[in-house]
Amino acid sequence: MMIFLRSVPPELVDGITSGLYKVTGSVVREVSSGRGVGFLQETHAVQYVLNNALSGVGSTLRNGFSPLSAVALIQNQQIKSRLAEVQSSLAVLQHLQIGTLAVSGLGLGVSVAGFAMMLKRLKGIEAQLGTITAKLDRVTTDRRSDDIRSIFADIGTQLDIVDTLSARSNKVNSGEAAEHALATSSGRLEAHFQQKSDAIQEGPITSADMDMLWSLAAAIRLCHEAGFRALYSIDELEAARQLAQRRAQRFLSLSQTLTPDALARLCAQSASDSASYFEARELALPQADTLVQGLRDSVASISSQSELAQNLIEKQISGPAYLEEITDDVDEPLLILPT
Incomplete structure (x- = not known):
């Protein structure tokens, strides 16, 4: 039985679809007033759907596509078809940009992904970085790759x-040390990330340079998610x-100098003539837009985690109790914690 959370009501889904409400991070807000009406929380059901959908990225990489291109490739086919299996939440999820899914999964509430799923995601990012660094200058990437x-x-x-x-018998010490x-x-x-971001702004760059930023951002967010899970556990x-407030600010600082247009122009910088320049810029723009949108949406996701923690404190709901409730539910893909 759900105590703190409940199923997402049809009227809220209708409100999001009609534009009465909007979702910022995990917070559902009334558009006219900005008032928060609830916090969306992912469950194992939707994690399973997205994990299966995004697993296609790995095979696409092996066939020579970049990570961001691969995500764009599966947007309409795999993700939407699998989300169709959870019709009650499809309308709520449609607001999410594909870049957000690529960088940080759903980012709705506290991550419920288990060790196997998190490790799979980590190994996937590591494999992507290996493919990317093979395309870049070995002199500058070898030492960096070893450290990563x-x-x-x-x-x-x-x-783990x-x-x-x-x-564990000593949860607090173990949780603090892990976080x-x-x-x-x-x-x-x-x-x-900052070193790479500074370097690429001198141009020219390739799609591999943007893929490197994408993969580093995904790894950073994975650390955030696991760290928050540890803090909730204790x-x-x-x-x-x-920490959510500070991390949102740091993530914003990392991404705010990047714009889709500037990145696309840097990708086209090595073109030999104006026609080639405009063609290269147009080809790079969708990838640049996916990267930047994913980074910016992730800032909103991190910020909303601060609001969620504050709401739980005010309602006197403990972290372990909240985790137990969201972990036990295997039927609903999304739940909501009313404000």
């Missing part, structure tokens, strides 16, 4: 710890609230 592989190994270890927190290690890994990845909601 080391970071990913650390993340994998912490994912977070997933087993409920079975701290994930935050450290996230910070190291942010440094790589009932550190105030820490989760404060």
Whole structure:
């Protein structure tokens, strides 16, 4: 039985479809007033759907497509067809940009993905980075790639710890240590993102350079999700609230210098004549737009996690109790916590 959350009511779905409400991050807001009416929370059901849909990215990569191109390729076919299996929430999910799904999954509430799913996602990002770095200048990428592989190994270890927190005798110390290690890994990845972002703005760039930013952003968000899960497990909601605010600001700082038009122009910079320049720019623009939109939507997702933690504190709902409720539900793809 659901205690804190409930099924998304039809009138809310209708309101989102009609434009009466909008979804910002995980918060459903009334458009006219900006008032929050509830927090959407993903469950294992929708995670399973999206995990299967996005698994096509790996096979597409092996056939020579870039990650962002692969995501755009499956948008209409795999994701929408599988979301059609959960009709009650399809209208709610349609507002999400494909870039958001690529960078951070749904990002609705607290991640419910288990160790196997999180590790699969981590390995997928790692494989993408391996493909990308093979396309870039080996002199500049070898040392960077070695450090990123080391970071990913650390993340994998912490994912295992977070997933087993409920079975540990000393949950608090283990949870705090795992969150701290994930935050450290996230910070190291942010440094790589900033370094790459600064370098590509000198141009010219290729689609592989944008794919590198995409993959680093996805890894950073994976650290965030696992870290928040750890804090909820040990009932550190105030820490989760404060960290979400700070991480949203840092993610915004990482992405705010990037624009689709500027990236597309940098991709076309090496063109030999004006006709080739405009053609290259048009070809690069969709990929650039997907990247930038995904980064910006992820900022909203991180910010909404701060609001969710604050709401739980005000309602005196503990982190472990909230996790137990969303983990137990296997029928509804989305639930809502009314404000």
